[in-house]
Amino acid sequence: MLRGDITVAIRNAVMNELAEVGYGRLSIEAVARRAGVGKTAIYRRWSNKLEMVMEIISDVAERKVPLPDTGSFSGDLSLLLLIVSTALRHRMASQIIPDLMAEAARNPQIAETLQRALRTHQQAVGEKLIGQAVARGELPAGTDPEVAVDLILGPLYWRLAVARQPIEDDYLEKFTVAVTAALRAMG
Amino acid sequence: MLRGDITVAIRNAVMNELAEVGYGRLSIEAVARRAGVGKTAIYRRWSNKLEMVMEIISDVAERKVPLPDTGSFSGDLSLLLLIVSTALRHRMASQIIPDLMAEAARNPQIAETLQRALRTHQQAVGEKLIGQAVARGELPAGTDPEVAVDLILGPLYWRLAVARQPIEDDYLEKFTVAVTAALRAMG
DNA sequence: CTACGACGTAACGGTTGCGTTCCGCCGTTT
DNA sequence: AAACGGCGGAACGCAACCGTTACGTCGTAG
Structure with missing residues (x-):
């Protein structure tokens, strides 16, 4: 109708x-x-x-994003960082997400909806990315996908959505190296 | 009057x-x-x-926070993580900061005030923490304080203020190890 | 003791948005 | 041809808040 x-x-x-x-x-x-x-x-x-x-x-929020599988962990990671950093540069993400996040701190219903979308996404990305790397022997078996996701998404979100500082050319490269080392050390 | x-x-x-x-x-x-x-x-x-x-x-925002100097980088880092994670658990930080951040995306005056406070803080923390570690030989000389700060604060902010998931007992420990490795690898 | 001024209260007119209702229009269905 | 129903538009009463003003109280400085 x-x-x-x-x-x-x-x-x-x-x-x-x-x-x-x-x-x-x-x-x-x-x-x-x-x-x-x-x-x-x-x-x-x-x-x-x-x-x-x-x-x-x-x-x-429920639209699914294709997850990378480039054949190597550093390749996967680079691609993921590129995808996320590109997404966070768009108004849709950089304005609406922080706004709803702030609102979620007050409204349980918003919080629940967002958390579900976020957590589902995070889990999917983390488990696939880390799972592949562990299967390939690039990361130790005990690597915690949850901590890994924090380490990967946190700094990007912080820099782009919170501090709102630009990302220079070699930033993502440096960052990939750093995160890889961090995950290897943590296992 | x-x-x-x-x-x-x-x-x-x-x-x-x-x-x-x-x-x-x-x-x-x-x-x-x-x-x-x-x-x-x-x-x-x-x-x-x-x-x-x-x-x-x-x-x-201009109230200054005492910066750690425990004698070792991992000590400094642990203490900093503890301070920040405690602060982010309080309503003051976890509600007001995201809210103003979202608002800053629309209001240049708010953005400028927040950015100034944030950047000053970040720089101070980053330069002192990294400077000390470099001076002690615990980190390579070229370590970028800016990237270091992203790596340290980003995941914490993400987890506590965005994903709003709890931090378990050993999280900060694991995290300290991971960040240390990341910074060493990045130099 | 007096004058000043910050205070709370109350009211002002104006704006905005709520959620609802009624109207007349018009395309679709039957 | 007629009935239905979603549509835009307009107006409703209600509530909240804006920024301003007038007034009477009270503590303090001179």
């Missing part, structure tokens, strides 16, 4: 509005305005702001 | 309000209510919300 093009327009408007003003200041009226749509069209689909945002965010 | 105890009450109210509802939803009226103070008392001190929050935050 509901028109699909209208739904798409609303979803886009929500994402853009989220990026521009954040969840806290996002208003249904602004979304309607931006989507070129009546408020009624929105309330016909969701009953309030939280429900609307959660449904839209969940959809986006 | 302005009464000091009132100013203190307002500052506390702002910090608590920031932690609870975040910058976006912080209202002057709520601050006044919480501080048990009239709005006039606030407007007599600051002309608007942004100015008020920035001044208060700047003050807090």
Whole structure:
């Protein structure tokens, strides 16, 4: 019954509005305005702001990202770092994610949705990456995927999304070497 | 002329309000209510919300933290990790910092204030910690303090403030070993 | 003792957003 | 041809907050 093009327009408007003003200041009226749509069209689909945002965010978050398999751990790692650092440079990630993370500290429902998406992602990446490396004998058998993911994603997120400092040409290279050494030492 | 105890009450109210509802939803009226103070008392001190929050935050951010000097790099590192991880467990840090960081993505003035505080802190910690280790011969001479700081603070911030997962007993130990190896390899 | 000024309270007009309702339009279904 | 239902638009009453103002109280400085 509901028109699909209208739904798409609303979803886009929500994402853009989220990026521009954040969840806290996002208003249904602004979304309607931006989507070129009546408020009624929105309330016909969701009953309030939280429900609307959660449904839209969940959809986006559940899109799966292809995991690297280049044949060597350092290759996998380089590629992963490249993918993540590229993603974190886009507005979608660099604005919306920190905003929702901050919001999650107050709203259990947002927290749960985000954590699930995040943890699933992390686990998948960590287990595949580390599992492959261990199978190849490049990392010791006891390597903890969880700690490994922290070591890999943490610094990138910190630098790009928190400190918001640029990444120079050789940074990812240096970083790959460092992380490899760290994981070998930790086993 | 302005009464000091009132100013203190307002500052506390702002910090608590920031932690609870975040910058976006912080209202002057709520601050006044919480501080048990009239709005006039606030407007007599600051002309608007942004100015008020920035001044208060700047003050807090500029408080200097004593840097470790335990005599060895791994000792320094362990202590630093302990200090940071403890700080990040408190509401003040785990709620307010991500919130302001997200806000900074939109408000250049907030961004600048936070970046200055952050960068100053980072540089001080990085240069002292790495400098000491290099002087002792524990790290190679070319070690980049900036990358080192990313490697140290990034994973902790990620785990505690983003992923919001607990830190187990041996995590910091493992982590210390890993980071040490990473820095040695990177030189 | 007086004057000053910071204080809390209360009210102001104006803005924004909520969630709801009613309307007339128009494309689809039957 | 008629009925249905999603659509945009407009307005509703309600609530919160903005930044400002007027007023009366009270502690302190002169």
